[in-house]
Amino acid sequence: MTLYYSLVFCLLVFEMAVFMGLIVPLPFVVKRKLFTFISESPIVAKLQYGLKITFIFILILFIDSVNRVYRVQLELAAFGKEGGPIGAAALGADRMEVQARKFYSQRNMYLCGFTLFLSLILNRTYSMILEVLRLEEKVKLIEGDKKAGGKDSVRLAQAGDAGEIGRLKQELEAKDRDIENLKKQCxxxxxEYHRLGDEVSGTKSDTPKKDM
Structure with missing residues (x-):
């Protein structure tokens, strides 16, 4: 297995671990704090952005593997027509080599396909769990639970994609820094304007008036 397909396999294992972590039953308070952290963490936002780019490359690998499988199928069909029966001895070695390439191409196609498919499942699972938490929070508020509500519930209700709030906070902090720098420059x-004005005023006052 080449390096990039090994990385795709590692990503698939990582997705499986994340999926198992999402479906593990946890207390409501713990799950709410966990999803609040995910929605606000700037590290998760950067990781999500990197994964989006990675999935684009995996999609390209998936299309390439599908193309390879199709070409290998055409080669096998050509062997069947030229060599007569499938088990012909004259074409046995060549046919085994094509079969091996077919196996590797199919393996790569399934690997990339399952990785992309699981990414969609993770995204949908996260959204569903987030919606369930919102509904549970509303139910607790209606029932009069004093522990319901608070900052975590407000953040959870505003959470969209993972790390979105964290990314927006970073942008807001950068804007605040720019505003502070502009204030200092102003x-x-x-x-400096007042200093120059004072110098000009002092120069004019020191100049003697001419006699009429």
Whole structure:
């Protein structure tokens, strides 16, 4: 197995572990805090962005593997027509080599296909669990549970994609820093303007008036 297909296999195992972690039964409070952390963590936001790019490359590998399987099927069909029976001795070695390439192409196709399919399942599972948590929170509020509500529930209700809030917070902090820098620059320019104004005023006042 080549390096990139080994990486695809590692990603598939990682997706399986994440899926098992999502479906593990946990107390409501623990699950709410966990999903709140996922929705606000900037690390998760960066990881999600990197995975989106990775899945694009996996999709390209999947299309390539499907194309390879199709070409190998055509080669096998050509062997069947030229060599007569499938078990012809003259074409046995060549046919086994084509069969081996067919096996590897199918393996790569299934590997990439299952990785892409599981990514869709994870996305849908996360959305469904998030919606269930929102509904459970509403039920607890209706029943008058004092522990329901609070900051975690508000954050959970606003959570969209994993890490979206964390990414937005980072952008907001960057905007705040830019505003502070602009304020400092504006204050410096204002002080310099007043200083130059004072110098000009002092120069005019020191200039003697001419006699009429």
């Amino acid at each position: 204050e410096g320019l204002t002080r």
